[in-house]
Amino acid sequence: MNYYMLTGIKIGVAVLLAVLFGNGCVVAFNRIPVRWFEETTEDGERRLPEGLMDQGDGQRQRIPSTPWKYIFVAYFAACGIFFALRESLIFEITVLFVLAVILEMAISDLKYQIVPDPLSLMLAISAVGFISFQKEWWEPLAGAALAAAIVTAVFGLGRLIYHRDIIGGADLKFFMAIGLISGRSGMLIIFVVTQILIGIHALYRLLTRRAGPGTSMPMLPYAFAASTVYFLFLWDAVGILQL
Numbered sequence: 001m002n003y004y005m006l007t008g009i010k011i012g013v014a015v016l017l018a019v020l021f022g023n024g025c026v027v028a029f030n031r032i033p034v035r036w037f038e039e040t041t042e043d044g045e046r047r048l049p050e051g052l053m054d055q056g057d058g059q060r061q062r063i064p065s066t067p068w069k070y071i072f073v074a075y076f077a078a079c080g081i082f083f084a085l086r087e088s089l090i091f092e093i094t095v096l097f098v099l100a101v102i103l104e105m106a107i108s109d110l111k112y113q114i115v116p117d118p119l120s121l122m123l124a125i126s127a128v129g130f131i132s133f134q135k136e137w138w139e140p141l142a143g144a145a146l147a148a149a150i151v152t153a154v155f156g157l158g159r160l161i162y163h164r165d166i167i168g169g170a171d172l173k174f175f176m177a178i179g180l181i182s183g184r185s186g187m188l189i190i191f192v193v194t195q196i197l198i199g200i201h202a203l204y205r206l207l208t209r210r211a212g213p214g215t216s217m218p219m220l221p222y223a224f225a226a227s228t229v230y231f232l233f234l235w236d237a238v239g240i241l242q243l
Contacts (some may be wrong), residue, residue: 011091014080021100022073029104030061036116049112078103082232094129095231098181101126102224109220115170120177128178134183142180143187150191171219187230190232193226
């Protein structure tokens, strides 16, 4: 099979997956069981985020189909075609699936400040698709361990300096899953880019008086942007930055 035929096939798959994931992310998020969003209070009781308390069995749309399905389709199409021109078909499919899961996590964190555990588990399981891209068999485990160490250190510093949680359990699960997927270097790049994006946005909000000092910000939307940047532009740099 020549180069142009293979590239055409990969672009076709990218467009197909863009339609599937773009529409699927809206449909799937609207149909996530309400119980997935339950969280345990300090009293040990299970409760839903305020934004979900009036939605009963979850039949009402949490995010509208229009315009988001078009925006998501355009996003996945742009990413997929970019991968089709540069990467293998397996890489293209696997990364688009990972980005779809992270997008669901980001939407949940942005709307309800909670990320359902099944989404974190799904992201961790998707690391199986990246085993062949790792140089060493132990790299995924090392990536997850480094993520746990960094997030735990940040949590401890937040408690020590600010006397509050500045990073949560969902963030720990996300970065450990990313460590399994991309190894130590990839996890570190995504973590650093995430913090830079948060810092820039926090500074903008502070300067425009849209938020005060200490205002909490959901991390997963920025992690989604950082993951997109990493897989699009920085994946090839892992060989140079490998720890």
